[in-house]
Amino acid sequence: xxxxxxxxxxxxxxxxxxLLLPGDVLLLDGDLGAxxxxxxxxxxxxxxxxxxxxxPSFTILNVYDEGRIPLYHFDWYRLSGADExxxxxxxxxxxxDGVAVVEWPSQCPEAIPETYLAVHLTPVGESxxxxxxxxxxxxxxxxxx
Numbered sequence: 328x329x330x331x332x333x334x335x336x337x338x339x340x341x342x343x344x345x346l347l348l349p350g351d352v353l354l355l356d357g358d359l360g361a362x363x364x365x366x367x368x369x370x371x372x373x374x375x376x377x378x379x380x381x382x383p384s385f386t387i388l389n390v391y392d393e394g395r396i397p398l399y400h401f402d403w404y405r406l407s408g409a410d411e412x413x414x415x416x417x418x419x420x421x422x423x424d425g426v427a428v429v430e431w432p433s434q435c436p437e438a439i440p441e442t443y444l445a446v447h448l449t450p451v452g453e454s455x456x457x458x459x460x461x462x463x464x465x466x467x468x469x470x471x472x
Contacts, residue, residue, distance in 0.1 A: 328471060331455045336362045336448075339458060340369020342471050347374070347426045349396050351466075352440055354432040357448035362456045363430045366448065370428060371398050382430065388415065397425030404431040409438045442466050 330336040347353075347370070355363040364382045371380045374394035383389040383402045391398040399420040406412065412435060421427045421440055432439055442464030449457040460469050 328459075329451065329455060329457050330362070331452075333362070333365045333454065336365040336456055336458070337369035337372065339471065340366040340371075341373035343460075343469065344370045344373025344426075346469055346471075347396070349424050349426070350422050352421050352427045352443040353429065353446055354439065354443050355428060355430050355446045355448065356432065358450070361448040361450055362458075363448055366446070366458070367400055367428050367430070370426070371400075374398055374426065387411070388417075388420070390420075392425070397423075399423070399425050399427040401427065401429040402431060403429060403434040403438075406435050409435050412438050440464075444469060 330339055355366065357363055368380045371391055374396060376391045376394040376398055378391055378393060380391065380400065381389065383400055384404060387402060387406065389400045417438065444466050445461040445463050447459045451457050462468055
């Protein structure tokens with residue numbers, strides 16, 4: 328599917344959030360500026376989170392627990408390795424009681440769970456994005472049409 332503005336990318340995230348369940352893991356893949364954070368903001372809005380959602384570039388994890396289910400927003404870009412994730416208790420968050428959204432999962436492939444929704448964002452213009460959702464492992468099919 329294609330979005331044509333940051334607002335449409337957030338709206339897609341809100342629609343996606345309506346279908347998410349506790350324990351779901353979403354791995355967001357795309358270049359810098361592809362819209363990963365915008366999509367995550369939309370997911371947060373759709374979960375009922377009113378706090379400003381910022382990218383956890385330096386903290387690795389931001390926790391938002393005010394919505395219908397918690398949102399665990401990871402950014403693995405600056406990780407030194409999987410040990411860093413396990414030291415911070417990542418296993419409590421991936422597949423836990425909330426939705427885990429991971430930006431830059433390719434930075435730590437050994438920490439990727441078997442079941443997740445792969446979300447690939449590709450810029451196709453200044454503000455247009457092609458977004459594909461691919462269930463991996465036992466993740467259910469998601470249809471946003």
